[in-house]
Amino acid sequence: MGIVGCGNISAQYLRTLTSADETSVVAVADLDADKAAHAAATYGARAFSVDEIFGVDEIEWILNLTTPAAHEDVSLAAIGQGLSVYNEKPLCATVAAAQRVLEAAHAAGVAVGSAPDTVLGTGLQTARATLASGAIGRPVFATATMAVPGHELWHPAPDFYYAPGGGPLLDMGPYYLTALVTLLGPVAAVYGAASRTRDERIISSGPRKGERIGVAVDSHITAICEHASGALTTLIMSFDAAASQAARIEVHGEEGSMAVPDPNEFHGAVQVHSVGGTWEMVTPSAGYTGAGRGLGLIDIARSADRRTGRASAELGFHVLDVMSSILRSADDGQRRMVSSTCTVPDPVPLTELSYARTGGAGQRA
Ligand SMILES: NC(=O)c1ccc[n+]([C@@H]2O[C@H](COP(=O)([O-])OP(=O)(O)OC[C@H]3O[C@@H](n4cnc5c(N)ncnc54)[C@H](O)[C@@H]3O)[C@@H](O)[C@H]2O)c1
Known part of the structure; x- marks a missing residue:
């Protein structure tokens, strides 16, 4: 390539x-x-x-x-x-x-x-296998929270995060919504609301440190996503929080709850809690081990025709359509039907990649 x-x-x-x-x-x-x-x-x-x-x-x-x-x-x-x-x-x-x-x-x-391909790692794939095993019963609702101060804190050229095509939803939403669609299926309708706290941000690192950049997009977006399966997700994507201790993603089912690891990473612990029980760690049981960014292309190269991998344009398009529908709903205050849908890609069995055995790639996203 x-x-x-x-x-x-x-x-x-x-x-x-x-x-x-x-x-x-x-x-x-x-x-x-x-x-x-x-x-x-x-x-x-x-x-x-x-x-x-x-x-x-x-x-x-x-x-x-x-x-x-x-x-x-x-x-x-x-x-x-x-x-x-x-x-x-x-x-x-x-x-x-x-x-x-x-x-x-x-x-x-x-x-x-x-992208994203983080969903193909052991974290999200083990969460998916846990759901499929019936450990928490039928999923009823999920929460998804990404609340940080803004990428200008660490990115040396953060302008694009505050330009059209950026913002916390379009930037970080793909990780969360790709995970949620993988776990709960496509989204049929959304309600959105949004706000903008500041008109300027200050770059905090690199050669442009101290420079002010304009903000052309909303920096806090919240939404309700109605999955076609009937499950409801409450989503918060924000560049307006000093810090957050909220779980990245939780899925609550009729018989239990599941804590899902950070969807911006390939790995991380899944935990489940039955009604009246305690939180229990789940042993990784699915997904590519030792993966790093680029995994989606390796998955494509491993497919039978070397072109139809799980990090598909169909899924990427649906996620973009969901985000765009949330922003339109935030604009006009109306519930929006999402016109696209997608096939949820096949699960990934527990798979050790050759380069992971030799310690080739980074473990973190
Ligand atoms: N930085 C991160 O941590 C991160 C993480 C995951 C995904 N991403 C995504 O990766 C993409 C790039 O992000 P980044 O942080 O590397 O941005 P960046 O600004 O650091 O790098 C983008 C590069 O693309 C080049 N470029 C821009 N337009 C071009 C064009 N028309 N032709 C050729 N080169 C062009 C720029 O010169 C620049 O070097 C974005 O879509 C972002 O959402 C970034």
């Missing part, structure tokens, strides 16, 4: 994808040629300009690690050269942009995949 976008997150992908047996990274590109040159030198790839990379002979896939506003253009350029594309989340900045990408891919006969 070739990678377009060699910014903050790219090193995690490069570590995984250059260590795995199933994948290799032959080329990298970035609008900033220095970043591409650095990534190429560190990981044994070749650096190209953004125009050149789509024409490199050995490439079958483009891994698109650009900021959300560029996801559409980079995807369309790759698809235009007959390449399959795997996008960081969100799939695109808007539903309309994602539709254009999926239509172009369909017409060109190429595949599209989408």
Whole structure:
């Protein structure tokens, strides 16, 4: 594959994808040629300009690690050269942009995949297996909370988090909603509400430390998601909290409750609590062990046709559609039906990856 976008997150992908047996990274590109040159030198790839990379002979896939506003253009350029594309989340900045990408891919006969792939690790997959075992009975409701002060605290170029296509829902919602759709099935309708606390944020790290950036999106979003299964999720995605001790995700069933680990990580403990019982740890029983970002592409490479993995565009599109419906509901105060749906990808049996055995990739997301 070739990678377009060699910014903050790219090193995690490069570590995984250059260590795995199933994948290799032959080329990298970035609008900033220095970043591409650095990534190429560190990981044994070749650096190209953004125009050149789509024409490199050995490439079958483009891994698109650009900021959300560029996801559409980079995807369309790759698809235009007959390449399959795997996008960081969100799939695109808007539903309309994602539709254009999926239509172009369909017409060109190429595949599209989408982050997040954390849901394929042992944390979420063990939670899924626990639900399927009947340990908490029929799921009735879930809570999902991501409440932090804002990514300007640690990201050296956080502008895109406060531009259209950013905000806490579009940025972090994909992890939570992909997990919730995996556990409880597709979302049929939503109610949303949103607020914006500040018009400016201050960058806290890197060469631009102290610089003020504008806020063009809401920074606190709360929603109710009605899953087609009948389960109800209460969702909070916020860049307006100093700190939070709330559980990341809890699922409550007719016969018990389940604490689900952070969906932004591949691993973590699942706990269950029966009515009148106590919290008990669940032994990991499903998912890829030792995984890092890029797992979704390894999963694709391991599939029978090497193009239909679990980190699918269908799931990524539905999650984007749910988020967009929440934002529209927050705008007009109306309950919104979600027009898309998706097939929940097959569960992942407990699987040790070859590169994990040799300690190749990072354990944390
Ligand atoms: N930083 C994280 O911790 C993190 C974690 C998970 C996912 N993500 C996602 O990864 C993506 C990138 O995030 P990041 O933090 O690495 O951002 P970043 O700003 O650090 O890096 C993005 C890179 O893409 C390049 N770029 C932008 N437009 C381009 C274009 N049209 N063609 C070629 N290169 C282009 C930029 O020059 C930059 O180097 C986003 O979708 C984000 O949501 C980030």
